[in-house]
């Protein structure tokens with residue numbers, strides 16, 4: 001083999017290797033498959049806000065203003081922004097989400113997870129609990 005052909009072959013092998021490894025390890029893909037789990041210290045937190053009519057109404061207001069664009073009216077993850085951004089927001093109506101504790105949901109809403117914003121500074125703690133009370137009322141429908 002001529003040295004030139006040799007170098008050519010090496011180039012092909014190197015670029016093929018790069019191609020395959022990038023296809024195999026896509027970090028964003030990796031993340032979306034791992035479940036988002038709240039820390040064990042947060043999950044047992046009790047909801048201090050009673051789930052009454054006024055709390056649910058307050059939660060609904062916040063949800064329709066801040067969450068509906070991604071999570072959809074019925075919490076099915078089909079809001080208009082979800083399609084635009086090409087994301088899959090959690091289906092809040094899903095049994096798996098319903099089974100999560102209020103504390104776990106509170107922590108998730110507080111810290112967020114890209115592209116979902118964190119609401120720790122955007123919403124008061126009471127409003128975050130109100131939204132959770134609203135989500136629970138959606139699930140009962």
Ligand code: HEC
Nearest residue numbers: 036066067070087088089090097105108109113115116131
């Ligand atoms: C920009 C779009 C966007 C907005 C706005 C948004 N979310 Fe999300 N949300 C997401 C995405 C995407 C996920 C999935 C994150 C993941 O698991 O990787 C998510 C996940 C969640 C989860 C976790 C569900 C689970 O798997 O346990 C909860 C709870 C939640 N969102 C509530 C809310 C609430 C309440 C609001 C409004 C205050 C809100 N979100 C606003 C995109 C959004």
